[in-house]
Amino acid sequence: MNITGKTRITGLFGYPVEHTLSPAMHNAAFEHLGLDYCYLPFLVHPNSLGKAVDSIRALSMAGVNVTVPHKEAVISFLNDVNEEACFIGAVNTVVNREGRLTGYNTDGRGFMRSLEENGIPVAGNKVLVVGAGGASRAVGYYISEKAASLAIHDIDRNKLHKLVSDLSNIRKNVMALTQIDDPAGFDIIINATPLGLKKGDPxxxxxxxxxxxxxVCDLIYKRTSLLDLAAQKGCRTMDGLGMLLWQGVLAFELWTSVSPPVDIMRTALFKAMR
Structure with missing residues (x-):
């Protein structure tokens, strides 16, 4: 990669960021297209988030991705938030247009593109999402638009009922499950919790x-025990790598107004995971 005086900077704000695969994916696409951009990870402590967002303007960065734990907190530092991200209550992509910062959320659309790519239909199906955090909000926003029904479960009853209440304002097919009595009653089950990140997680x-x-789908982008065990039961499975890829594709388009080479980004992700 050739860094010049005209190179536009993009990147990732998170805490931590050491595990990220996004630089490999985006930089491979920039290089393939000959775009004078680069993507860097930035370790941003929560106490420094406001200063980090100010730096997007000060350094004339093209924009950034935002990950844990900043997706909700970043909103208060932006000039605008698009309708989708506003409803979800979380931003994963910030675009700088002449010093005006706009927040977007590409996670939900990225997940739907991944389902489509894998030939997994949502329309007419009964869906269960486990978890009521930011990822569940992003996914639920789109799933509920197409599914016959969407049930959401979380051990945190306050988060669960808040999410179901918010979705019920725009959809009529969403319900809260305080416990999962019959997982066999759903066509699609989506894990939107961190369970599976660590060995030994239930x-x-x-x-x-x-x-x-x-x-059975898992938003975690590595192969989890949930997916392995579900596959042993004969279930169709999908990990979160496709969601990571497609949310990145959509963010790339927002920053550059160029359609990225999806296969190049996908290959870079696979290489970075080895």
Missing amino acids: SPVDISALSPTQT
Whole structure:
């Protein structure tokens, strides 16, 4: 990569960021297209988030991705937030247009593109999402638009009922589950919790109740024990790598107004995971 006096900077604000695969994905796309951009990870402590956002303007950066734990907190430092991100209450992409910062959320659309790419239909199906955090909000916003029904479960009852209440203002097919009595009653099950990141984490659903007619998705982009065990039961499975890819594709387009080479980005992700 050739850094010049005209190079536009993009990057990732998070805490931590050491694990990120995004620089490999975006820089491979910039290089392939010959765009004078680069993507860098920035370790931003929560206490420094406001200063970090100010630096986007001060350094004339093209924009950034935003990850844990800043997706909600960043909103108060932006000039504008688009309708989708405003409803979700979280931003994962910031675009700098002549010093005016606008927040977007590409996570939900990225997940839907991943489902589509894998030939997993949502329309007419019963869907269960486990977790009521920011990822669940982003996914639920789009899933509820197409699914026959969307059930959401979380052990945090306040978060659960707040999310279901918010979605119910725009959809009529969303319900809260305080416990999952019958996971076999859903066509698609989506894990939107961190369970599975660490070895020994409990399963978010009762694997023994699953059947080969079901699809199990995990928003975690590495292969988790949930997916391995679901596959052993004959279920169709999908990890979160496709969501990571497609949310990145959409962010790339927002920064550059150019369609990126998806296959190049996908290959870079696979290489970075080795």
